Amino acid sequence: xxxxxxxxxxxxxxxxxxxxxxxxxxxxxxxxxxxxxxxxxxxxxxxxxxxxxxxxxxxxxxxxxxxxxxxxxxxxxxxxxxxxxxxxxxxxxxxxxxxxxxxxxxxxxxxxxxxxxxxxxxxxxxxxxxxxxxxxxxxxxxxxxxxxxxxxxxxxxxxxxxxxxxxxxxxxxxxxxxxxxxxxxxxxxxxxxxxxxxxxxxxxxxxxxxxxxxxxxxxxxxxxxxxxxxxxxxxxxxxxxxxxxxxxxxxxx
Ligand code: PGA
Numbered sequence: 001x002x003x004x005x006x007x008x009x010x011x012x013x014x015x016x017x018x019x020x021x022x023x024x025x026x027x028x029x030x031x032x033x034x035x036x037x038x039x040x041x042x043x044x045x046x047x048x049x050x051x052x053x054x055x056x057x058x059x060x061x062x063x064x065x066x067x068x069x070x071x072x073x074x075x076x077x078x079x080x081x082x083x084x085x086x087x088x089x090x091x092x093x094x095x096x097x098x099x100x101x102x103x104x105x106x107x108x109x110x111x112x113x114x115x116x117x118x119x120x121x122x123x124x125x126x127x128x129x130x131x132x133x134x135x136x137x138x139x140x141x142x143x144x145x146x147x148x149x150x151x152x153x154x155x156x157x158x159x160x161x162x163x164x165x166x167x168x169x170x171x172x173x174x175x176x177x178x179x180x181x182x183x184x185x186x187x188x189x190x191x192x193x194x195x196x197x198x199x200x201x202x203x204x205x206x207x208x209x210x211x212x213x214x215x216x217x218x219x220x221x222x223x224x225x226x227x228x229x230x231x232x233x234x235x236x237x238x239x240x241x242x243x244x245x246x247x248x249x250x251x252x253x
Contacts, residue, residue, distance in 0.1 A: 197232070
C-alpha cells in the first residue's frame, strides 16, 4: 500500500527524503541503497553531502546500486550516470568505492553483465530504493509497457529520449540508443521505496500513478502493489490529485 506525503515545495520534499535516508542509515549503518540520477534527487544528495561534512554522518559501510546507465557511454563522459553520481554525491561522502555499484554500459557482454548485476542485488537486498518519475510514468528506464516481472536488462531508448539527449553529445552518432536498467521486479524487491516527484510537469504522471488503474502502461503505478512505498510530492506535482479520493493514503509530513 502506498503512503502519500504532499509537501509545499522542492526543498521540503528533499528534506523529507533526506530524513528517511538518514533514519535508515542510523538504524543500520550497513544499509543498501538504490539510487537514481536526474534533477529531482540533486538537493537530496546535497543534503546528504552536508550531513557528512557538517554533522559527521558516516557512510563508510553503506552499499549503493544505481538504477540505470547508458550503453556505450564511458564512465568518464560528462553525460554518464557514473559521472553524475560521483560529481553530485560520491565525491562528497565517505562511501567506499568498492561498495558503489552502477551498471557498466561499456561491458563487453552486456546481457551477462545485466544478469550479474541482478544477482548481486538479490544477494545484497536493497533496504531503501529512491526513485524519480518520468513525465510518462517511467521508473529507471522502464518505459510504458515494461513488464512487471522485468529484471535488469538492456532496453532501447525511446525516440523522444534520444532526441532530448542529442544536445548533450558532440555528434549524433555519440547519442546513446540503449541503456541498462534495473527491471520493475528488481525495484519491487526493495524493502522500502520512496518516489520523489516535483513540479507541475510531473502532475499528470503522479495522477496516473496514484489514481488510474494499476497498469504496465504507467510503470510507476505498479509500485502501488509494494507493501512499503512512500510517494513524496510537492504541491505542484500533486495538483491533479483528488485529495478526498486518496485521503486514506495521505500521511501528514
Ligand atoms: P528528473 O528525471 O528527476 O530529471 O525529472 C526523473 C526520471 O525521468 O526518472
